[in-house]
Amino acid sequence: xxxxxxxxxxxxxxxxxxxxxxxxxxxxxxxxxxxxxxxxxxxxxxxxxxxxxxxxxxxxxxxxxxxxxxxxxxxxxxxxxxxxxxxxxxxxxxxxxxxxxxxxxxxxxxxxxxxxxxxxxxxxxxxxxxxxxxxxxxxxxxxxxxxxxxxxxxxxxxxxxxxxxxxxxxxxxxxxxxxxxxxxxxxxxxxxxxxxxxxxxxxxxxxxxxxxxxxxxxxxxxxxxxxxxxxxxxxxxxxxxxxxxxxxxxxxxxxxxxxxx
Amino acid sequence: xxxxxxxxxxxxxxxxxxxxxxxxxxxxxxxxxxxxxxxxxxxxxxxxxxxxxxxxxxxxxxxxxxxxxxxxxxxxxxxxxxxxxxxxxxxxxxxxxxxxxxxxxxxxxxxxxxxxxxxxxxxxxxxxxxxxxxxxxxxxxxxxxxxxxxxxxxxxxxxxxxxxxxxxxxxxxxxxxxxxxxxxxxxxxxxxxxxxxxxxxxxxxxxxxxxxxxxxxxxxxxxxxxxxxxxxxxxxxxxxxxxxxxxxxxxxxxxxx
Numbered sequence: 001x002x003x004x005x006x007x008x009x010x011x012x013x014x015x016x017x018x019x020x021x022x023x024x025x026x027x028x029x030x031x032x033x034x035x036x037x038x039x040x041x042x043x044x045x046x047x048x049x050x051x052x053x054x055x056x057x058x059x060x061x062x063x064x065x066x067x068x069x070x071x072x073x074x075x076x077x078x079x080x081x082x083x084x085x086x087x088x089x090x091x092x093x094x095x096x097x098x099x100x101x102x103x104x105x106x107x108x109x110x111x112x113x114x115x116x117x118x119x120x121x122x123x124x125x126x127x128x129x130x131x132x133x134x135x136x137x138x139x140x141x142x143x144x145x146x147x148x149x150x151x152x153x154x155x156x157x158x159x160x161x162x163x164x165x166x167x168x169x170x171x172x173x174x175x176x177x178x179x180x181x182x183x184x185x186x187x188x189x190x191x192x193x194x195x196x197x198x199x200x201x202x203x204x205x206x207x208x209x210x211x212x213x214x215x216x217x218x219x220x221x222x223x224x225x226x227x228x229x230x231x232x233x234x235x236x237x238x239x240x241x242x243x244x245x246x247x248x249x250x251x252x253x254x255x256x257x258x259x260x261x
Numbered sequence: 262x263x264x265x266x267x268x269x270x271x272x273x274x275x276x277x278x279x280x281x282x283x284x285x286x287x288x289x290x291x292x293x294x295x296x297x298x299x300x301x302x303x304x305x306x307x308x309x310x311x312x313x314x315x316x317x318x319x320x321x322x323x324x325x326x327x328x329x330x331x332x333x334x335x336x337x338x339x340x341x342x343x344x345x346x347x348x349x350x351x352x353x354x355x356x357x358x359x360x361x362x363x364x365x366x367x368x369x370x371x372x373x374x375x376x377x378x379x380x381x382x383x384x385x386x387x388x389x390x391x392x393x394x395x396x397x398x399x400x401x402x403x404x405x406x407x408x409x410x411x412x413x414x415x416x417x418x419x420x421x422x423x424x425x426x427x428x429x430x431x432x433x434x435x436x437x438x439x440x441x442x443x444x445x446x447x448x449x450x451x452x453x454x455x456x457x458x459x460x461x462x463x464x465x466x467x468x469x470x471x472x473x474x475x476x477x478x479x480x481x482x483x484x485x486x487x488x489x490x491x492x493x494x495x496x497x498x499x500x501x502x503x504x505x506x507x508x509x510x511x512x513x514x515x516x517x518x
Binding site: 003004007008010011012014015017018019022023084087088089090091092093094095096097098099258259260261 | 275276314315316317318336337339340342344346348349350351352353354355359363364366367368369372373375
């Protein structure tokens with residue numbers, strides 16, 4: 001019973017990876033934004049305002065963008081189920097004799113694999129432009145990034161349960177994503193924020209993924225307390241709690257919307 | 262023997278709709294039977310099929326398939342049915358074989374492997390055998406986008422039969438196919454039926470496809486208005502020795518008035 005569900009999750013996950021590897025444009029576009037954010041925005045901010053911060057601003061932005069790119073790629077990928085629905089392929093998924101949670105989990109794992117294709121590109125790019133990366137740091141970054149992917153995927157299913165067409169996705173996605181990018185401290189340190197912004201930043205799911213990734217990267221760094229807001233165990237716990245909340249609520253609402261027309 | 266499909270007082274009203282798309286219909290289908298559900302566009306055929314294949318929730322009534330309640334035991338039902346949808350539901354980014362492999366793995370028939378050559382030998386043999394039978398052996402590793410409408414239908418049927426379903430739902434399966442492809446698809450389906458005694462549940466607008474059905478049900482505006490063997494359907498009419506199509510048109514016309 002369990003092996004059947006796991007086999008199905010694998011199947012659904014690998015379908016996404018196979019599709020990605022055939023779509024060169026999508027592989028490329030996964031790299032472009034992180035490169036722009038880190039290469040141009042990060043480098044220029046580091047040169048202009050980074051001097052007085054007491055920590056390397058390029059590294060700060062690199063770790064933030066790494067988490068944000070994985071979260072966003074995974075969320076957008078899960079939302080692409082809307083595309084399967086418009087192509088009628090989703091029917092094949094929904095008549096299959098497996099748990100609806102397996103379908104969604106398979107999709108989240110698949111989009112995690114997809115996100116990591118770009119994620120490794122970001123790591124290599126960071127290495128090339130001189131972000132300090134020890135093997136220990138990489139070994140911590142990879143699992144922390146996985147958490148960002150899972151949270152992004154589960155967030156995606158929650159968004160998906162409230163929309164019905166690709167056009168709506170294009171309209172809504174920027175509104176649920178951009179506030180998160182700015183409130184989660186991808187480009188701006190969260191320490192010392194005005195109370196109202198600090199309040200909203202703590203309501204933002206992406207905040208905990210970004211902070212977890214930074215907690216992993218800066219674990220042994222003297223500037224840890226200047227760049228990381230929560231203890232990594234706290235952000236890991238909140239990330240996991242939000243993941244399960246979004247997964248169960250999103251799947252329930254999504255399945256109900258699909259079947260109860 | 263209890264019927265394989267049992268529908269009692271089935272009602273479906275879509276949300277935001279004031280009328281019932283399916284309005285209190287009851288019928289049953291025997292095991293191994295070839296059953297045809299006929300009716301004009303919008304009569305409720307696809308709605309009925311969607312409820313029976315567990316992708317749509319009913320409003321009221323009862324339906325059982327192989328003895329399992331279609332809502333409370335949806336998983337058991339799904340394991341036992343194959344569905345050929347009105348709109349092709351293949352993944353156009355994958356090859357034909359990948360579509361089949363995806364399906365077989367989802368149904369737990371074989372452990373999934375990301376590359377064909379790593380799949381088990383029994384899977385490979387089964388794929389080649391089915392592809393040979395359907396005349397797409399040469400194209401089985403080609404992307405779906407290169408396939409004609411007829412080839413896509415054949416592939417969907419191969420896929421839908423991989424897990425040996427007890428009931429095969431066919432929702433207008435030959436729409437858009439040329440006569441040669443239609444004949445070819447039907448020869449294959451009838452062959453499967455003889456060999457596996459699979460129950461076939463068909464909706465179609467090509468009435469001659471329903472001539473060889475064991476039983477026919479005609480629905481109009483959500484109501485079941487006629488049920489019987491093709492001969493019984495033709496018998497109770499004023500016109501002499503009608504074709505099934507003439508009988509069908511007459512029954513619909515009488516009900517509309």
